[in-house]
Amino acid sequence: MNSNVIVRAPLHVQVAERLRLLIDSGGLAPGTRLNENELCQNMGVSRTPLREAIRSLATEGLVELQPNRGAIVSVVSQEDVTEILPIMASLEGLGGRLAAVHMRTDQIKQIRQIHNQMVTHYQNNEVTEYFETNRLIHDLITEGSGNQTLVDTINSLSAKVRRARFSAQMTRESWAKVVSEHEEMVTALEARDPDRLEAILIQHVETKRTTILGSLQRSE
Amino acid sequence: MNSNVIVRAPLHVQVAERLRLLIDSGGLAPGTRLNENELCQNMGVSRTPLREAIRSLATEGLVELQPNRGAIVSVVSQEDVTEILPIMASLEGLGGRLAAVHMRTDQIKQIRQIHNQMVTHYQNNEVTEYFETNRLIHDLITEGSGNQTLVDTINSLSAKVRRARFSAQMTRESWAKVVSEHEEMVTALEARDPDRLEAILIQHVETKRTTILGSLQRSE
């Protein structure tokens, strides 16, 4: 029996992944109509798997289905962000609470290392790298909860907000605040203090909320 | 301009709904393979919309895709329930917290009425009606949060657990506990006490957890 079977992912899954990336990167802006023929030619697949992929993205909320008029990349309104962030706060809080108990010490040490890197990026004003490490820390903590469903749920919500957050330009002071909150986070994690970590994470998302909404407001 | 346009839902949406109902009601038991031809004949549609519907259910987590082997109704394991319930606790807690602030007084009064009905059903040992009113109360509180994304997220998670909970036979004493918790819930809501309502809801889900897991364990 060969257990090293190579299972090529079904086309519609690959297509969905590709589309997700396109939407996430901004290659497909919110509101854009997804023209099936066009996309088919671009990706070199037929309409069937493409349509199946679109249906998946629709249930994920990344695109919106308009009967007999196809799908558009869903637009993330200020209301959406206002709805999603409190949910993420709760869930990230829960994740932290669980992580504080479940994570192994070496995993926590790793987070401290990445956190230090992040601080360096902050000091050097390296925005991209900063965001990357920032997100990695959050992901690691969430994953540290050991609750895969929680990870999935957070990711699903996060994906929607990310595009909005993308446009969110941080002011220097809000950036400083976020970094100091991160410092507290890691400290609470090292102390394995569920309540404190949860509280900080909730506060952290609240900070993010005001940052994003402030930015959205300025840009209107 | 006519705003009362009749938009017939696309076939794949109707099919998805139908399948959801089938799975939810137990007409399609967990682990059952979805035979495309068979289902097509049953529903009188072709494979294309059926397959699109199946893809949607897959991203919802109700069915599991097995490459080149079709889809099976996903089985809800004890681990799944263990993962999902803490998440629902957080989210229902958040919902209650928001509801305590946002709900109108007449809506709260309505909940009190339904709660009283539920208690009557409890006393008369009318299980089905009890579950119905019970669920209605939870739904109304969640919806009272005014956060549609939260409602959707909870429903999505709830759908997965429901099938497991279905088999959960309550003992008389756990039932009594649940009812008394509900009493506290409504009282906290009437007092518009977010913290207390949140705490009770979280505790309430915890009670549910032990009930379900206890039942799952007994049935193995």
Next chain:
DNA sequence: AGAACGTATTTTGTATGCAATATAAACCCG
């Protein structure tokens, strides 16, 4: 010139057909 109608074209929705893979059955050989 502009609005309204009707036609043409594009685009989506659904059904069907063919290829590839998995499952079941028959068969052969030890």
Next chain:
DNA sequence: CGGGTTTATATTGCATACAAAATACGTTCT
């Protein structure tokens, strides 16, 4: 008889073809 291989069948995956709806366009009429 039983294990393993080959062949047949069924089922899924993908592509194409047709039908229905929506959009775009041109024409007509006021």
